[in-house]
Amino acid sequence: MTEKDTDDTAGTWFDERDWELGAEDVAEAIEEASSPPPVVAVVGRPNVGKSTLVNRILGRREAVVQDVPGVTRDRVSYDANWLGQRFMVQDTGGWEPDAKGLQQLVAEQASVAMRTADAIILVVDAIVGATSADEAAAKLLQRSGKPVFLAANKVDTERGEADAAALWSLGLGQPHPVSAMHGRGVADLLDAVIEDLPTTSEVAAGSGGPRRVALVGKPNVGKSSLLNR
Template identity: 40%
Template sequence: MKKGIVAIVGRPNVGKSSLFNRIIKQKKSIVENTPGVTRDRIYGTTEWLTREFIVIDTGGITLEDQPFAKEIKIQAEIAIEEADVIVFVLNHKEQLTEEDKMIARILYKTKKPVILAVNKYDKKTNDYVQYEYMSLGLNEPIMMSATHGIGIGDLLDSVIKLLPSANDLNPDMNSRIAIIGRPNVGKSSLVNSLLNETRMIVSEIPGTTIDAVDSVVKVNNIEYTIVDTAGIRKKSKIFRNIEKYSYLRSLTTINGSDIIILMLDSSETITDLDTNIGGLAFEEKKPIIIVANKWDLVEDKEKKILEKEEEIRSYFKYLAYAKVLFVSTRDKTRISKIFSSIEDIKVGLTKKIKTSVFNEVLNKAQLINPAPNFNGGRLKIYYGSQVEAYLPTFVLFVNNPDYAHFSYKRFIENQIRLQFGFEGVPINIIFRERK
């Protein structure tokens, strides 16, 4: 399920990073009094009133001729374009500036919901000062303090009201399949093979695709939306603004997709960048298929296939649930298996396990391998059940969740997968104290 996106914008030194840290409940952005410290967009995921959404912290938009000023403005504008809701932050301790008014003019053109948040406010100040901010024409401001937590609840309530519903975020209802990977692994060639036509520009020059492109294909009377994305590079190699734009589009495409195809070049060694890209999809809890392309370039295929899969598994230990397919987009071999894997994932996402059967598996698992002593006690699982959720989610009622060692959590997950499948699908296991 796609999450809504909230962008925090404003001129330098109004407290955007402090607000970002307060919302995501961790110190991720650098907070300093020096204007312009946040140069690139910084992302975080948070939850309010059971609604999960992504927050983007942006660099301050400024008129001054400072280093990175132009780049910061472009990055902020990109974030504004991708956002569903925009929080425009002002500094209550300073008067409105030309930069504030310039940002307001930019926001007028977006036609997106804008929340005016006046930071560094204390309740000792008279309320009449709010009318000065209303002159910007962006509705009544929310007076707040990111440092002291004043008004944060009101701000987040407003954000939740303005975020689009899940149906609005996924209007076509088709399964959205995003293809991600580093440059030149054959993403566009795979799209062409899946569509059985030349829809994308295919080139040996890395970085030909600079935007996410949607294409609809029907297979066995089932429609799929295939999304080709720009190749994700190392951050140190993202120089041009257009590449930063592509990087953001790739991230938002992952967020908005139902299933992810992670493409690798099977003729080359796995790189750290490959594993980092896979981590982006893993962190978003997305079903994943690992597709190793260019298998036609590998010699002694029959001998190498097990060796290559073992290599891939060793690099992607956190994606143990993902299926690995070896394909050749040039020869169009094994391409059809991608769609059958997608259908298997869709079955896994909707699979419901009877509580009685699930508890039999739990009991047998504890007999096979009793939980070890951890944190001063031994975990005892009394019973469990599957609950309604987008991803398969199981709640286990135990004597004390603190006794659950991570290795035993992994053992329980492996037992669930062994008995019930869920290949390609991440599952959630929640340990809850029985009361």
């Protein structure tokens, strides 16, 4: 293999066909960057089952789940798909009003997720019912102007649906009774979310920010030298 056959800084192409495949990959990446998928933020106070719901939406275990509050501290995004609609789902730490110290930082990350999402799922523990933290979150979300979906979690059986109905008091419309642990009702929730989601993210499209430029070319044509200039 000669020096012209490889370029350590840009990968390796051995013939024209490999180069064409590389160009297709670059074009796909550019198109994806210019049309980012919509973002769905999953928010709520600590230990209501947000990460469990995220895993259920993904259909796989990605978000860390433990039966103690405060496990999730940073917002984390995952690529998801429902009925052919691609979107990003954001898992967030527990949101609490008037939080202090570390919990304040966690709450701030959840607030950022609310602002940068195209739609929001507020998760509430239907067994516990609406708390003051849930009410504060609901008031904040009512002012967001974004589609908000109320997931009444831990409704494992039909008998628990009465607990979910009581959450109408939060003023966010129809509560969606779900069991994130067992999957009950999650499909209906996702159907409702997808119906209100844009095809591409309206938030990301209007957020501005730095532009990314891909520098591409065949091996040994001086890409790295041009970049260094």
